[in-house]
Each structure stands twice: as structure tokens, then as C-alpha cells.
Amino acid sequence: MRVKSSAASAALLPVLLPVLMLGAVGCSGDPDGGTAADKSPDPKGSAAPAAPGAPPAARTPLERAALVQGDLAGYQISAQGKNPNAPDGQPQADKKACQPLADIMGDKPDPAAEETVNRGIGSQKQLGLAVSASLSEYSESDAKRLIARLRDAVAACGAGFTATVEKQSGSYSQVKPAAYKTGGDESVSWTTVAAAEGVSAQVHLVVVREGATVVRLMGLNVAGAKTTAEVPHEVADKQLEKVKQHIR
Secondary structure, eight states, X not given: OOOOOOHHHHHHHHHHOTTOBHHHHHHHOOTTSOOGGGSOOOTTSTTSOXXXXXXXXXXXXXXXXXXXXXXXXXXXXXXSOBOTTSOOSOOEESSGGGHHHHXXXXXXXXXXXXXXXXXXXXXXXXXXXXXXXXXEEOXXXXXXXXHHHHHHHXXXXXXXXXXXXXXXXXXXXXXXXXXXXXOSSEEEEEEEEEEETTEEEEEEEEEEEETTEEEEEEEEETTOTTSOOOOOHHHHHHHHHHHHHHTO
């Protein structure tokens, strides 16, 4: 299935969602009209371990639990790493209460993460849908505090905020709690409208704690600003299944 996205929306992704992967963008739209499935596999891409060349036994539990190509029918999954044009680090919010929401857009869901493994997921079922998935390991107390801070930030930041990383800024308005049923010990979900350089997109975020592991999922539809984005439940369910299988 070939899916095309607007060039403006694709260019917007590194500013608004720094952690959104090359794989997610590439699977959602290809300037040549093809999909990642049409191309030869990158030896450092989808199905490769996070540590290239390492035998399965040498990979960390997070790397073994991360999604890989073939885990989900109808999706392209990439482990290539994030968009090279994306800024590095944790975005800084203009409002202290909203900093946890800005952190979620960065390289880690929270600076206290001991390890983070990222994946990019592109849907071949829904026009333009890209999902950034990450697994992060914390102490269990830090993982619990992260979820609590996110709940407080969603409640406090409904009017929106601005986040800046490496002098690139994006605004996040209409921050609203979202009902989203998933597994795990506890979770929080919300939606927001991200905007930069005159382009906007709806974003759906789901953060789940399973023990000391935090699963971060961000869905964005590059097909247009008016298109609703939702993290597919089958993606969340499969990721949590692998976490329970390899970590707990």
C-alpha cells in the first residue's frame, strides 16, 4: 500500500516530535511513491538488534523487548534511529508545570531514564499514520513518579505550552486527557495539537508503566492537520506483551 504525506508535515516532524524515527516517517510516505517494503532492507534497520552484530544473548532486556519487523502485520518497523535532522536532547518548556510533557518529546521520556530503546512504526493500513515507540528503564520509584508528574502536567497545561530544543521551537495547544484502555501497571494518555512554522498536526500520546519499565507511544498522522491520530491498540498491546515476556 502506497501512502503519500505532505512535504510540509514531514518536514515539521523533527521540530515537533524529535524522537519520531526515520522509519515511521519513511513508512508513512515516500517522495518516490514507494514504501519501505519496496526497498532492500538496511542491515542496520528494522529487524537488526539495537547493537548491530550482537548475538541475541548479548542484547539487553530492553532491546529484546523492543518491537521488530514482523511483530505486527500491516506495519513497517525501523530501528535505524531517529531522524538525523531532529535536534538532540530534552526540550525545555516555557512553563515549569509543563516540563514533563516537553520531556516526553525528547530523546528520553524523562532525564532519569537509565536506558532507552527507540523504534519507528509506519502504518500500511491508515493513511499517513506514524508512531514513535520507546522503552525506557528506570528505578521503579522513578517510573512511578514519571507517571504521576505526567498526570499533573496534563491537568495543568490544557491551555498549552511552547518547547524549545537546540533553538528549535514548537507549540503544543489543546492538551486534553484521552481515554485509552491498555495493560500495564498504570498509564496516562492525552492528545495535543503541535505546531511549528505555520504547520500543525494532531498528536496522541500514551505512556504506560510496567514495573520499572516505561513504554512511550506517540502517534501522529502526517496526512493533514485535521486528521485525528490515535496510537493503534494492537501496537500498544504487542509492545506490552513483549515487555512482559522479556523483562518481567
